[in-house]
Amino acid sequence: xxxxxxxxxxxxxxxxxxxxxxxxxxxxxxxxxxxxxxxxxxxxxxxxxxxxxxxxxxxxxxxxxxxxxxxxxxxxxxxxxxxxxxxxxxxxxxxxxxxxxxxxxxxxxxxxxxxxxxxxxxxxxxxxxxxxxxxxxxxxxxxxxxxxxxxxxxxxxxxxxxxxxxxxxxxxxxxxxxxxxxxxxxxxxxxxxxxxxxxxxxxxxxxxxxxxxxxxxxxxxxxxxxxxxxxxxxxxxxxxxxxxxxxxxxxxxxxxxxxxxxxxxxxxxxxxxxxxxxxxxxxxxxxxxxxxxxxxxxxxxxxxx
Numbered sequence: 166x167x168x169x170x171x172x173x174x175x176x177x178x179x180x181x182x183x184x185x186x187x188x189x190x191x192x193x194x195x196x197x198x199x200x201x202x203x204x205x206x207x208x209x210x211x212x213x214x215x216x217x218x219x220x221x222x223x224x225x226x227x228x229x230x231x232x233x234x235x236x237x238x239x240x241x242x243x244x245x246x247x248x249x250x251x252x253x254x255x256x257x258x259x260x261x262x263x264x265x266x267x268x269x270x271x272x273x274x275x276x277x278x279x280x281x282x283x284x285x286x287x288x289x290x291x292x293x294x295x296x297x298x299x300x301x302x303x304x305x306x307x308x309x310x311x312x313x314x315x316x317x318x319x320x321x322x323x324x325x326x327x328x329x330x331x332x333x334x335x336x337x338x339x340x341x342x343x344x345x346x347x348x349x350x351x352x353x354x355x356x357x358x359x360x361x362x363x364x365x366x367x368x369x370x371x372x373x374x375x376x377x378x379x380x381x382x383x384x385x386x387x388x389x390x391x392x393x394x395x396x397x398x399x400x401x402x403x404x405x406x407x408x409x410x411x412x413x414x415x416x417x418x419x420x421x422x423x424x425x426x427x428x429x430x431x432x433x434x435x436x437x438x439x440x441x442x443x444x445x446x447x448x449x450x451x452x453x454x455x456x457x458x459x460x461x462x463x464x465x466x467x468x469x470x
């Protein structure tokens with residue numbers, strides 16, 4: 166079976182829902198079945214299990230996830246178990262690309278995407294897994310959301326479940342999986358700021374269409390050892406809001422925050438004061454969204470909602 170990094174954004178439910186949904190982070194493994202959406206399980210690891218990178222091995226201690234897997238699935242040994250897996254944003258590279266014309270053939274499309282992505286990814290694009298979704302299309306304008314991941318890194322994440330007997334149909338970065346939690350079909354432009362460990366992701370979203378996506382590794386920030394996440398996020402957010410007005414032609418109407426825990430109110434109020442933009446925490450009808458499960462809850466709302 167060919168593993169898709171992400172299938173078409175408009176058709177995630179074209180096949181029966183996976184029997185299990187998983188989200189893997191640097192310090193936890195979470196799981197739920199769409200058949201029993203209220204029975205979510207999460208296992209905190211005794212130590213850091215991976216170091217997220219788009220270009221270097223990620224899994225530091227894969228056995229920690231293997232040991233946690235039976236506990237988050239309650240030992241389910243059903244044959245031919247199907248699964249979807251949410252991985253950290255920073256393990257892949259995601260971009261929105263505009264084309265005047267987009268080829269009809271799949272081989273030609275992927276070749277064009279690899280050409281456009283070649284200079285913006287820190288790994289050999291010809292050896293990467295590339296997937297895409299057409300977000301918007303009209304005459305002489307095609308907007309594509311493209312995702313690329315180095316195959317060895319994808320294989321690392323894949324192996325945790327495949328070696329346990331799961332059949333993977335979808336592997337998706339956490340922020341994209343969490344899009345369902347950001348509202349559906351609304352024309353207003355929103356900003357999602359999502360924290361996961363040392364990784365901060367910022368997305369501009371309009372009518373379920375990703376207009377911009379950026380990820381920042383706070384662990385790579387040098388020269389500011391005293392900076393708090395809030396200190397780093399506000400300038401990052403300012404750049405994003407400026408992009409919205411300059412390049413998209415409209416201001417963002419709402420700030421959505423995910424993964425900041427007790428800092429949510431502090432960050433939200435600072436952003437409201439600095440940029441005059443209202444904020445709200447990301448939430449799901451199936452539970453509180455956190456650094457460890459926001460993508461999982463997004464898929465759950467898509468498959469079980």
